[in-house]
Structures are given as C-alpha cells and as structure tokens.
Amino acid sequence: MTDRTPESPASRRAFLQSLGVAAGAALPVAGTVAAPAPSRPDTSSTIAPGPAYLTAEEMRFVEAAVATLIPADELGPGALEAGVADYIDRQLASPWGVHARHYRQGPWGEGAPQQGYQLPLTPQQLYRAAIAETNRDCLRHRGRGFDALDRAAREEVLTALEADAIALEAVPARTFFSMLWENTIEGFFADPRYGGNRDKIGWRLIGFPGVAAAYGGLLERHNEPYRVSPVSIDDVRARLVPTDAHGHPKHVPEPPSRETSR
Amino acid sequence: MSALRRPPVDVVTVGVGLTGSILGLELAEAGLSVVGLERGEARSTHPDFELPGIHDELRYAVRHELAQDLSRETLTFRNAMQQTALPMRALGSFLPGEGLGGAAVHWNGQTWRFLPWDFETRSQARERYGAAALAADCTSQDWGVRYADLERHFDRFERVYGIGGKAGNLRGVRQTGGNPFEGARSAEYPNPATPESHAGALFTRAAAELGFHPFPIPSANMTRAYTNPYGASLGPCVYCGYCERFGCEMDAKASPQTTVLPRLLAHPRYELRTGANVVRVNLDPDGKHARGVTYLDARGREVEQPARLVLLTSYVFSNVRLLLLSGIGRPYDPVANHGVVGRNYAYQCSAGVTAFFEDKVFNPFMGAGALGRAIDDFNGDNFDHAGLGFVGGGYIACDSNGARPIQSLAVPDGTPGWGSGWKRAVARYYTRSLGIRCHGSVQSYRTNYLDLDPTYRDASGLPLLRMTFDYHDNERRQVAFLAGKCVDIARAMRPSALSLPGPRGHYSIVPYQSTHNTGGAVMGADPTTSVVNPYLQSWDVPNVFVIGASAFPQNAGYNPTGTVGALSYWAADAIVRRYLPAPGPLA
Numbered sequence: 105m106t107d108r109t110p111e112s113p114a115s116r117r118a119f120l121q122s123l124g125v126a127a128g129a130a131l132p133v134a135g136t137v138a139a140p141a142p143s144r145p146d147t148s149s150t151i152a153p154g155p156a157y158l159t160a161e162e163m164r165f166v167e168a169a170v171a172t173l174i175p176a177d178e179l180g181p182g183a184l185e186a187g188v189a190d191y192i193d194r195q196l197a198s199p200w201g202v203h204a205r206h207y208r209q210g211p212w213g214e215g216a217p218q219q220g221y222q223l224p225l226t227p228q229q230l231y232r233a234a235i236a237e238t239n240r241d242c243l244r245h246r247g248r249g250f251d252a253l254d255r256a257a258r259e260e261v262l263t264a265l266e267a268d269a270i271a272l273e274a275v276p277a278r279t280f281f282s283m284l285w286e287n288t289i290e291g292f293f294a295d296p297r298y299g300g301n302r303d304k305i306g307w308r309l310i311g312f313p314g315v316a317a318a319y320g321g322l323l324e325r326h327n328e329p330y331r332v333s334p335v336s337i338d339d340v341r342a343r344l345v346p347t348d349a350h351g352h353p354k355h356v357p358e359p360p361s362r363e364t365s366r
Numbered sequence: 367m368s369a370l371r372r373p374p375v376d377v378v379t380v381g382v383g384l385t386g387s388i389l390g391l392e393l394a395e396a397g398l399s400v401v402g403l404e405r406g407e408a409r410s411t412h413p414d415f416e417l418p419g420i421h422d423e424l425r426y427a428v429r430h431e432l433a434q435d436l437s438r439e440t441l442t443f444r445n446a447m448q449q450t451a452l453p454m455r456a457l458g459s460f461l462p463g464e465g466l467g468g469a470a471v472h473w474n475g476q477t478w479r480f481l482p483w484d485f486e487t488r489s490q491a492r493e494r495y496g497a498a499a500l501a502a503d504c505t506s507q508d509w510g511v512r513y514a515d516l517e518r519h520f521d522r523f524e525r526v527y528g529i530g531g532k533a534g535n536l537r538g539v540r541q542t543g544g545n546p547f548e549g550a551r552s553a554e555y556p557n558p559a560t561p562e563s564h565a566g567a568l569f570t571r572a573a574a575e576l577g578f579h580p581f582p583i584p585s586a587n588m589t590r591a592y593t594n595p596y597g598a599s600l601g602p603c604v605y606c607g608y609c610e611r612f613g614c615e616m617d618a619k620a621s622p623q624t625t626v627l628p629r630l631l632a633h634p635r636y637e638l639r640t641g642a643n644v645v646r647v648n649l650d651p652d653g654k655h656a657r658g659v660t661y662l663d664a665r666g667r668e669v670e671q672p673a674r675l676v677l678l679t680s681y682v683f684s685n686v687r688l689l690l691l692s693g694i695g696r697p698y699d700p701v702a703n704h705g706v707v708g709r710n711y712a713y714q715c716s717a718g719v720t721a722f723f724e725d726k727v728f729n730p731f732m733g734a735g736a737l738g739r740a741i742d743d744f745n746g747d748n749f750d751h752a753g754l755g756f757v758g759g760g761y762i763a764c765d766s767n768g769a770r771p772i773q774s775l776a777v778p779d780g781t782p783g784w785g786s787g788w789k790r791a792v793a794r795y796y797t798r799s800l801g802i803r804c805h806g807s808v809q810s811y812r813t814n815y816l817d818l819d820p821t822y823r824d825a826s827g828l829p830l831l832r833m834t835f836d837y838h839d840n841e842r843r844q845v846a847f848l849a850g851k852c853v854d855i856a857r858a859m860r861p862s863a864l865s866l867p868g869p870r871g872h873y874s875i876v877p878y879q880s881t882h883n884t885g886g887a888v889m890g891a892d893p894t895t896s897v898v899n900p901y902l903q904s905w906d907v908p909n910v911f912v913i914g915a916s917a918f919p920q921n922a923g924y925n926p927t928g929t930v931g932a933l934s935y936w937a938a939d940a941i942v943r944r945y946l947p948a949p950g951p952l953a
Contacts, residue, residue, distance in 0.1 A: 175785060175789070179789060207436040207822075213450060218873065289775070290424055294428075295421075310792055319732040320605060322732060330729040351418060
C-alpha cells in the first residue's frame, strides 16, 4: 500500500474500458497525466505513504466508492485520481475521526431527524462497520465484494445505500452514504494539504482559485471570467508563488487548454 | 467555600466578545477596575488569522475551528414539549464562538439597525391590524426602549465598527441610494458602501424593475482603511471571500480584535483572564445582590472573583444558562405561563432561491461577508399585511460573500445527486449561478423557550441548556410570502433555471441557518414578562446586567449585530451616567 496511486485497481481498469478508454491512456489520471503539469514541483500533492486508519480491504472499498461518486470522465480526473480515498483515510485518523469536538456523553437516543446525528459511533467505527456490512451484502447478493463489482453494479449499491434500501445493522445505510458523500466532496475540493484535491483537480474543474489574491478592482469587472492556476496553502508556504505584503498570492492566468474541456 | 479567591474588582464581565469588550472598555475608561473572564483562548490576527493558513475551508468552515467545542458543552434540543430533548452533538444550525472575541471573530459583518417598528412590535401590530394580529400563544412584546432612544448608540457602534453603507434616511430626509425604510439616522455611515459585484448589479436592476428599492447591505468589511474612535486601525478589505467562519488576515473585518481590544487590553484598569469558565454568579443570602462570580480556571480549580457589578456578556445561551444556574430571576414555566428566564427564545426564518445562467459568468469566490445588495420593502411593517395572515417580514438580498467550493455547489433541480451528471453540473454552474435569499423575523411563542435539561450535563457536571423551538404558522406564511418575492426577483433576471425552496416544515438543528439566536433574558417594562429592565439590568439583582441578543423579546428580520452593539452602548451609558452615581434599580 505504500504507493497505491499508480496501481489502479482492476475495477478502475474495467470501468475505464467501459467508457471505451484504455486505462492510463486518454484520461488524465493522477500520477500519469493530471491536468497541465505544474511548472514547479507541487509539494501539496505529496502523499505520506501508507494508510492512516483504514485496512487495505477498507481502502479498496473507499477507492471504488469515490471513483463511482465522482468518476473520471470526459471532464477529467475524478475523486480517485484526486486522492480522495487518501483524504478520507487521513481524516479518519484525525481528531474528526473520533468526533473529538462533538458532544459524546450518553444517554444515546434515536430522536427525530431534526435533532441531528445521535449515533454513538465515531466516523472510524461507522466506516469500519458499514464497509464490512456492505461488502457482506455485496458478496451475498452479487457474489463479490463492492470493489470487485463493475461500475453499474457499484452505482446500484451506492444508490441503494443512499435510499436506505440495504439494511445495515450497525448504522442506517443512508447515514453511511451521507458521510461518505460529504467526505468525498470535502476531499475533492479541500486544500490539497489534506491529501485530496491532488494537483487541485477539484479546483481546476470548477474554476476556484484556492488561496485568494487581493481582488480589489477585479470584483467590479462584471461578466469577465477570472480563470487562474489555483494556489494551495503549501504553494504559498513553499514560496512557489509570489505574494503581496499580507501574503495574498499573485495569481497567473490558467493555460487556455483547460477551457476547452468545459 | 472556593479554594481560591481573587482580589475584589469593580466590574467583572462574563465573556469577552462583542458586548464584553465594549462594556469592559467603556467602564474602564469611566474609572472602574474591570476583569474580563473568557472561557476560551486568546486569539489575534497575528498569528491566528494569517495567510495562507486562514484560507482553509475544511479547517474553519467545515470543521468549525473558531466555533464552540461541543465536547465540553452543548445544548439539548427538541421541537416540542412532549418530545425528549437530545444533545446537539455536532454544530449545524448555528455557530457560537468560544475564544476571545466570540462569534464576532467569525461573523460575516452584516450590520443592520432594527426598524423603529421592531422595538414596538406588539403595540404597533395590534394598533394597525387589531387585537387578533398576533396569535393567542404569541408572546412578542415591546422592548421598553424605542429606536429614537437607541439612535445615538447605533451611530456610536457603527463608528467603532467602521460600518460602510449608504444612508437612506438622514434626520428624516430621504437619501438616494440608501434604504428608504430605515429609521432616521443622525449621520451618514462612517465608510462608503461596498462595491457592486456582477450578481449584485443584476439584483439591483431586477429589483428596481419590479418597483422595489435596492441598496447596499451595511458592511463591517472595511471599504477603505479606517481608524475608529478608539484609535484602532483597520485595513481595507481585499474581497478575498473568506469572512464567515474565518478570521481576517487584513484586519479588515470589524471584530473585538480589530476595534476595541487593542485599547482595552492596554488599559491599566483592565485585566483579561482566558480559560476562565464562569459557573455561577454568587448572591447574598437574600438573593438580591451579587457578590461576584465563581469560575473554573484552565486547571479546573474553582476561583471566586468578587465584584461590585456583574455583567453577563456571553452568547445568548450562556447568558440564559448562567442566570438559571445562579438562581437569578424566576425560571419560565410554559405550562403555567409564568416566570421569565428562558422565555421568548426566537431565531430567524429564512429561505432562498438559486438562479442559473447560460449567458452570464460570476466570480463567486470574490466578495466579502457583507458585500451584497438588498431590499427592505417586505421587512417589519414596511408593507401592508392586511389579509396576509402574518406579522413581521424580512429583507431580501443577493450576497457575494465568497463561495468556498465545499459548501457552495448549487446545481439545478433534477441534477443527479452524484456521478458524472453531478460533476458536469458543478463544473458548469459554480461560476454561473447566484443566490437570492430572504432573512425573516421570528415572533415569540409560549412554547418556544430555554430551560435546564434534566438529563444531560457539561464536562464539569452542570446541566446543559435545553432549547424547545419550532416555527409557527405566522413564520411559515411569512417565509412563503418572502420566498415568493425572491422568486419574482430571480425570474426578472431571466435565468435558464431556478432552484425553488420547498414549504417550511419543522425547525431542524442540522443545516446551517444563522447564528442569530435571540431571547431568553428579554428586556421590557414589565417585570412579569421580562428578565431585565429597559437598561438591561436584572429586575431581581440590580447589580447584574445581562447584555446581548438574549435581551431581544422577539427577533426582527435582520442580522442582530448592529442592535446588539447599540444595546451595549445603551447599557454602558446607563451604568456610567445613572447606575454608578446611585447604585440600585434604574427602573
């Protein structure tokens, strides 16, 4: 698991083929193509080796899930290529993974939806239990674990989790799906220092500049797109971009080739 | 009783946020010795809010690093009395602050004055629409103070906080470009209005086309470099779009740190103690005089701080909870409908619409917390409510306050929830959509209140506060009406698609709505329906004042900060000019 990114799981190869694409060829995939190559080394995408919390089997589940939720497609790389599985793994190992800033005293009651999250499970416990149960359900009904399913079957399973149509014992399926989907969005769009949004794939997709420049005067230029190479926190810390006296980076226009993909 | 006893001081403030810093400085400058007790840590622009680390959406906006740590203390919540309240285990609907500066560190900066009508809701509504205008169980009331009494204190607060805007009513004379519905101001705003974004320009045009009266939202994001009356220098906003949930790297957002604390912390008669969590106000045996407070310090020791004057200057929930824990004022009993502490808890009732465009591009990441345009045509009693079935209203606005991506991914209705279809929509519409929202008032009701939870406790073993709250028909009709106006304005922009708000169900503590919790220690002229008199002084213990949005008898259709600031100066003025010369009840 020390360098799992270039090792695409078999499932990813299968779904790339289902798109009529040779894996690692036409689609930008992290470690191979990835959006325009940064002119300088991008320290923010350096990933510490090895999983932080998840087991290898759990990691394969999360990789397959995030690749289905935000797939690589004609718009470019998806959540797998952006390192979202690494992001989730690291978040699970962070204070958030044990809900360190949540109120965690009992008694525990189920409550109404308006009363919010009331499970005694931490994210660590929730992921562990729900992944095991979902995999068991996949084995029972589909003959293989979630990460070995083809893309259509994975979509069916995720749809069923979202609709609470798979009965999990430890946790409502919908709760697991919500956490997984929220974490996927976070990992795709958070600053790359958390292990996701590798090469700022998420930010490039939508045109978000990252660490803000001083925008005085630009705000009043109506209907003019502001498309720049996004800047991460570590880019600024590593002095890869010039900054003003307050530390706002000076953005540079994004290479025009990216515009055509939208 | 306490293991430790500190030397007596004249004044202790419980909490050092927006209200505690203002009261602390005004009373220190009046010659009193003041100790500020803050449960959280000290925080300041340098190093806490510096670039590049402060532009971190995950850390601050999603994981709420500047907001309250619920592992130590939260509240419990239920919609109705027959339910069992359960703890708010995660932050959601609102984000109270914790450290020095409180929630005024991570706010957006929208700084409104409530309307003259808002201070006289009950009498004005009944006078214009008859006794049945308010529902039988509605406990909204007059504040015991009028807008005219507060005007110079609004003005003072706006100068200290460097508010940028355009007056619409200067001493009764209507001003072009401002809010024509506002109460008369004695002076123009100290700073110019915010610039107009593309979204704001579209809103202005569409609202004007429909005959409404658009104007710039009053802003605590500095529209130019500014030095306030306390000599604090604030930087000019660079419209980076990281205000709400963040600290400001430019000292360009007014907060206690950027406006009041520099002078206060240097004051020879002031001492700040952080990590000091006040657990009770100590009373004389007769319960009519406070001797000071007891707090737990960072090491967990009980410390007694004697003081002649105790000011509760924390967030709404902490003010009310401390009154209940200390036995000051009679707790509210909704069944018998008597008692006052915890009565008239209120909030906001808001909704929004998103408009999507194929032929327009916005740069939604540029902006500032209070950068936007609004109309006030449907707030308060600015319009005829005859036949509408509700009282109150709200402003309608289009903000450009920084679309950080994790929390700003609007897609048209019908878009798949995930997968390639979703990805295509966010790639397409992140820069091609805008939001229009209404910000509605909430009346007070017999069944919406705060008390102590019978089951759940904080980290030191004290009962949590319990919130019982839901929307009523008045608010549901009001928000449907206001949402309809939002849709009208959005349609006038001729978007390619609209995402419409659904009908309002029960209040939920899960999605973020606003940190505009109000009431529970409300002000008024009648001690049977208020905790504090019109000077924010406890009716029961005259050397205790309770200052903040906890004093609002019901909530208006505005962000509360401007009115909280005005009440702070109003109370400070009453203490200095009336209480100190003759300590005792002021009303």
